[in-house]
Amino acid sequence: MQLDHARTRAIKKSIDSDPIDPDSVKEILIQKLTAAVARLQADDLLPADLAPTVLVERTRDRAHGDYATNLAMTLSKPARRKPRDLAEQLVGAMQADHGVAKIEIAGPGFINFYLGSDAWHGVVRSALQQGSEFGRSTLGAGQRIQVEFVSANPTGPLHVGHGRGAAYGAAVADLLAAVGFKVHREYYVNDAGRQMDILAASVYLRYLELCGESVVFPANGYQGDYVWDIAATLHREGGDAMRHPVASVFEDVPADAPAGGDKELHIDGLIERIKSLLGTRDYRRVFDAGLNAILDDIRRDLEEFGITYDEWFSERSLSDSNAVQRCMERLKKSGHVYAKDGAQWFRSTDYGDEKDRVIVRDNGQTTYFASDIAYHANKLERGFSRVIDVWGADHHGYVPRVKAALDALGDDPSKLDVLLVQFAILYRGGEKVQMSTRSGEFVTLRELRREVGNDAARFFYVMRKCEQHMDFDLDLAKSQSNDNPVYYIQYAHARVRSVFRKLAEKQLVWDRAAGLASLGALIEPHEDLLLVNLARYPEVLESAALNHEPHQLTHYLRELANDFHTYYNAHNFIIDNAPLRNARLALIEATRQALENGLRLLGVSAPDTM
RNA sequence: GCGCCCGUAGCUCAGUUGGAUAGAGUGUCGGUUUCCGAAACCGAAGGUCACAGGUUCGAUUCCUGUCGGGCGCGCCA
Numbered sequence: 001m002q003l004d005h006a007r008t009r010a011i012k013k014s015i016d017s018d019p020i021d022p023d024s025v026k027e028i029l030i031q032k033l034t035a036a037v038a039r040l041q042a043d044d045l046l047p048a049d050l051a052p053t054v055l056v057e058r059t060r061d062r063a064h065g066d067y068a069t070n071l072a073m074t075l076s077k078p079a080r081r082k083p084r085d086l087a088e089q090l091v092g093a094m095q096a097d098h099g100v101a102k103i104e105i106a107g108p109g110f111i112n113f114y115l116g117s118d119a120w121h122g123v124v125r126s127a128l129q130q131g132s133e134f135g136r137s138t139l140g141a142g143q144r145i146q147v148e149f150v151s152a153n154p155t156g157p158l159h160v161g162h163g164r165g166a167a168y169g170a171a172v173a174d175l176l177a178a179v180g181f182k183v184h185r186e187y188y189v190n191d192a193g194r195q196m197d198i199l200a201a202s203v204y205l206r207y208l209e210l211c212g213e214s215v216v217f218p219a220n221g222y223q224g225d226y227v228w229d230i231a232a233t234l235h236r237e238g239g240d241a242m243r244h245p246v247a248s249v250f251e252d253v254p255a256d257a258p259a260g261g262d263k264e265l266h267i268d269g270l271i272e273r274i275k276s277l278l279g280t281r282d283y284r285r286v287f288d289a290g291l292n293a294i295l296d297d298i299r300r301d302l303e304e305f306g307i308t309y310d311e312w313f314s315e316r317s318l319s320d321s322n323a324v325q326r327c328m329e330r331l332k333k334s335g336h337v338y339a340k341d342g343a344q345w346f347r348s349t350d351y352g353d354e355k356d357r358v359i360v361r362d363n364g365q366t367t368y369f370a371s372d373i374a375y376h377a378n379k380l381e382r383g384f385s386r387v388i389d390v391w392g393a394d395h396h397g398y399v400p401r402v403k404a405a406l407d408a409l410g411d412d413p414s415k416l417d418v419l420l421v422q423f424a425i426l427y428r429g430g431e432k433v434q435m436s437t438r439s440g441e442f443v444t445l446r447e448l449r450r451e452v453g454n455d456a457a458r459f460f461y462v463m464r465k466c467e468q469h470m471d472f473d474l475d476l477a478k479s480q481s482n483d484n485p486v487y488y489i490q491y492a493h494a495r496v497r498s499v500f501r502k503l504a505e506k507q508l509v510w511d512r513a514a515g516l517a518s519l520g521a522l523i524e525p526h527e528d529l530l531l532v533n534l535a536r537y538p539e540v541l542e543s544a545a546l547n548h549e550p551h552q553l554t555h556y557l558r559e560l561a562n563d564f565h566t567y568y569n570a571h572n573f574i575i576d577n578a579p580l581r582n583a584r585l586a587l588i589e590a591t592r593q594a595l596e597n598g599l600r601l602l603g604v605s606a607p608d609t610m
Numbered sequence: 611g612c613g614c615c616c617g618u619a620g621c622u623c624a625g626u627u628g629g630a631u632a633g634a635g636u637g638u639c640g641g642u643u644u645c646c647g648a649a650a651c652c653g654a655a656g657g658u659c660a661c662a663g664g665u666u667c668g669a670u671u672c673c674u675g676u677c678g679g680g681c682g683c684g685c686c687a
Contacts, residue, residue, distance in 0.1 A: 057626080060633095070629060076667060083667070107630040108668075153687065195687055264686090343685050354613070354683070361685040368687045396614055397682045422615075422680080464623070467615060469680065471622065476636085480649065483636055491649050502646045543626065555624060558634080569642090569651040610649065 026067065029056045029100075029113060033071055036093040045089060046079050056113075058539070062529065065104065065112035066119070072109040083109025117528070121519040123535040127590035128512065134590075135538045135597050139546075140181030146379055147173040148313075149390035150302070151188040154294040155199045156224055158301055158445040161392065164424045164470065166445070167461035167603065169390040170307045171550035172419070174601050179545045184384065185309045188375060191291055192316045193368055197271045198222065199294075200287040204242075204274050206231035207286070211243040218270060219256055220263040230293045234286065242286070244277045301446055305454060306603040318374045324366050327374040327409070328359060336408045346373075351404035354397075373405040380411045388548070393420040393467070419548055424461070424470045433474075452477035458603040459486045462550040485558055489595060490607055492561035496592035497608040499573055503585070506574060510589075515582030522583050526567040530591060533563050537594045541601075550602060557598045564591050 033054045040046040056069045072087035079086055087105040094103075102114035127134045149169025152162045170185075177183040190196065202221040206228050209215050217223065234242075253269035255261025275283050295312075302308070318324050328344070331337050336347045342362030346369075349356055359370040379387045391398070399420075403413035426433035426443060433443060449457050456477040463485070464470045476484060503510060522531065536556065544552040573584045596606040 055627090059630095060626080061630080064630070068630090073629075073667065110630065155687095190687065193687060341685080345685095358685045363685080365685090367685065372687095392681095393615070394681055395687095399614090420615080468623080469616070473622080476622090484649080485635070487649055488635090491647085495647065495650085499646050506646090539626095547626090551624080552626085555634080562634090565650055566652090568646080569648095572646065574646050610647085 025115070025119075026056050029067055029069070030054045032094050033069060033090065035095065036090050037071075037075075039093045040089060046075070050075065050078055058536070059112065062532065064106065064110065065102070065114040066100075066532070067113040067115075068110050069113075070110060072105075072111060076109065087111050117523070118520055120531040120535045121522075123531065123537075124519060124586050124590040125516055127534065127593045128516070128586065131593060132597060132600075134593050135541045136178050136180070137538060137542060138180040139542060140176065140179050142182075143180075143385045144182045144184065144383065145176055145386045145388065146184045146186060146382075146384040147176070147388045147390070148186045148188055148379075149173070150298075151190070152298065153190045153195050154291055154298060155195050155222060156294065157226060158298055160426060160443045160445055160448050160472070161423055163305075163445040163448060163457065164461045165390050165392065165421045166302060166305060166307055167458050168419075168421055168466055168550065171458075171462045171553075171602055172388065172390070172545075172548050174603070175541065175545035175548075175550060175553070178601055179542055181545075184311065186311045186313055187309050188313050188315065189295065190315050190368075191295075192319060192371065194268075194271075196287065196291065198267055199227075199290045200283065201267065201271050201274050202227050203230050203234065203290045204278070204286050205249075205270075207234050208243065208246060208249070210235040211240045213243070213246045215246055216250075216256070218263065218267050219258055220267040226294070226297070227290075230290050233293070234289050238285075242278060242282050249273055249277060305445070305449060306458065313375070315371050315375070318371055318378070319366070323378060324370050324374040327377055328366065328370060330377075330409055331359070331373070331405070334408045334410070346401075346405065346408070348401045348404040348408075351400070351407045353400040353404050357401050369401065369405075372402060373409075376402055376406055376416065377409055377411060380406065380415060385415070387416045389416065389418045391418055391420055393422045396420050417548070419466055421466045422469045424472045426472050426474055428474045448474075455490070455604045456484070456486050459554060462602060463554045465549065465551055485554070486604065487610070488565075489557050489561040489599065490605070491610055492564045493592055493595045493599070493606045494608060494610045495568060496564070496588050496595075499588065500585070503574055508574065508581075510585045511578075511582045512586060514579060515584075515586030518579035518583045519586065520583075521580045522587060524567075524571060526563075526570050527584075527587060530560075530563045530567055530587060533560055534587075534591055534594055537598070541598075553598055553602060557595060560591065560594060560598075564588065564595075 033056070037046060037050065037052060037054075041048050041050065052071065052075055054069065054071055055074075056067050059065055059068045072090055073083045075081075075086055076083040084105055087109050091103050091105065091111060100113045101116040101119075104112045104114070106112050130136075147169055149172075150158070150162055150166045152158055158166070173183050173185050198220065199222055201218075202223075205215050205217060205221065210231055221227075249270070251273065253273055254265040256266040257263035274286075278286065299312075328337075331346060336350055337359070338345050338347060343358045344360035345356045346359045347356050357369055358367055359373070360366050376387070399418045402418075403416060406413040406416065426448075445457075452460075452474060460472055460477050461470075477486075480487060500510065522528070537560070540552055540556040544550055544556075567588075571584070573581065573588060575581050575584075599606045
């Protein structure tokens with residue numbers, strides 16, 4: 001069955017003025033189908049109590065037209081009729097004025113809609129007119145959304161595991177901004193707590209060594225070279241002023257693991273001794289020297305990676321302002337806190353957590369969890385309509401207790417999305433790259449960036465779904481060859497630039513207006529495919545943003561680049577036929593714009609030459 | 611033991627609230643260049659969607675169980 005209809009005024013109008021809006025075509029089709037169902041019901045051809053939800057989708061396969069609906073199949077059972085028969089009736093009941101060139105019934109009962117050959121021309125015009133804005137939308141207008149990502153403890157340089165969270169978080173944030181959300185990018189700085197004390201102790205012990213003391217470095221200390229650097233700066237600026245004999249530092253400290261003791265007790269004992277020997281002021285000096293040096297390094301590292309933040313939120317500020325204490329009081333008033341074994345427990349099991357959690361230790365100190373409750377309460381107080389946390393997947397067990405706490409505080413836990421990022425496993429020469437944080441033998445993000453470049457690193461990190469374990473092939477990422485998807489896309493972009501350079505060499509000028517006016521000359525299958533896929537770009541952006549799935553964009557860009565390369569291979573653009581030449585140049589320039597915009601969103605450059 | 615994630619082509623991975631013949635890259639094999647950049651293009655081969663049930667017009671997709679892999683289960687952060 002095949003019905004041909006004149007194109008509607010609406011479609012013609014859209015070609016002449018605004019670009020066709022895929023959503024509006026879809027909406028029109030849904031309305032017409034709904035009306036068709038009502039008409040069949042009025043004629044007693046369908047049960048009157050039917051209230052179907054009509055679903056119209058872009059087709060996956062070009063052979064199935066531009067849009068399709070499964071309506072006849074979903075109605076088949078309640079209507080007790082064969083899907084294909086039903087489909088014929090539905091099509092017959094549709095008003096002719098539905099804006100499509102052809103309708104087909106296919107497969108088990110799909111109704112396929114074919115738009116006119118020029119239906120997608122508008123996308124070229126909007127890409128050229130909107131330039132770097134092409135693809136962006138106002139979907140999230142008026143909504144503020146916070147994205148917190150990386151938030152690595154400032155106890156050492158970022159490593160390749162943090163890199164994935166960085167690239168992913170940045171891409172999600174940029175995608176959300178691209179569809180109109182007001183995005184607030186934030187890094188939570190864990191500048192309080194035991195890990196930082198261990199760093200301070202490590203720095204101080206290295207400092208003592210620089211003073212000439214002989215130190216047996218604790219097994220649990222931070223052993224990286226950067227600790228030496230921090231200690232050296234401290235020693236250069238202040239000399240031996242903070243020196244204490246090693247014997248007094250280690251006095252009464254429990255034995256370390258290598259000596260048959262416990263490494264945790266040993267390091268905690270050292271911290272206490274160092275705190276009391278140095279006093280509050282000098283201890284803070286050592287502590288802050290480590291914190292600031294590492295934080296500066298992290299900030300620089302991320303900036304070089306193309307990632308900047310709106311806010312670096314200090315954990316310490318939460319306790320300094322008594323926000324943690326106030327939050328604990330609120331929790332207590334909610335009736336979900338009890339005392340046991342000298343500690344204060346939050347009964348998170350009331351909200352589905354596996355077990356209750358300590359928020360105040362028996363020594364009176366609040367836990368990291370307590371700070372995190374206060375932090376998340378603070379986020380919601382700031383009025384974000386949505387709050388996104390990007391965490392390493394190893395923290396997944398932590399999600400229920402944070403949501404439980406928000407619930408207990410009377411906040412809405414559904415405003416919080418926690419996106420868990422799995423580890424990336426590096427491969428070099430086909431071998432797994434072994435990593436161990438403790439011994440300092442880990443690959444830093446900086447080393448990775450130096451080895452494969454920022455572009456490949458940003459792209460490879462987001463090529464996979466975040467909950468997917470990822471094999472990161474270093475050799476592939478740095479190979480300047482055809483098997484590297486980053487180069488494939490960048491090459492397509494550079495190729496368009498090259499065409500225009502060639503055009504200039506031949507003393508020709510692209511007449512943009514003429515090109516737009518003669519888009520009807522684009523009748524090759526390659527051109528049709530490129531147009532259709534180009535029109536998908538705004539839809540892909542929207543889907544990738546709302547689903548927090550930048551990998552959708554990487555796959556799309558590869559497809560678009562492929563469509564272009566194929567087109568390039570099959571046809572010449574710089575030809576004598578001026579109207580066709582201008583139209584083709586308009587098409588590839590529009591394609592280039594989409595490639596550039598997509599790459600930029602992922603933090604990848606769009607080079608003019610390779 | 612309990613909880614979460616994952617299992618799709620030799621390898622790395624897509625698969626749009628369940629839809630049409632399960633796709634792409636890479637690898638293997640074969641082809642394309644006096645012509646805008648061959649970092650490209652075209653073709654072939656390659657599958658029990660881990661396994662077994664269930665739900666229904668229809669299941670890679672949803673449910674249950676089994677097997678295999680990763681992670682988590684602190685008064686650490």
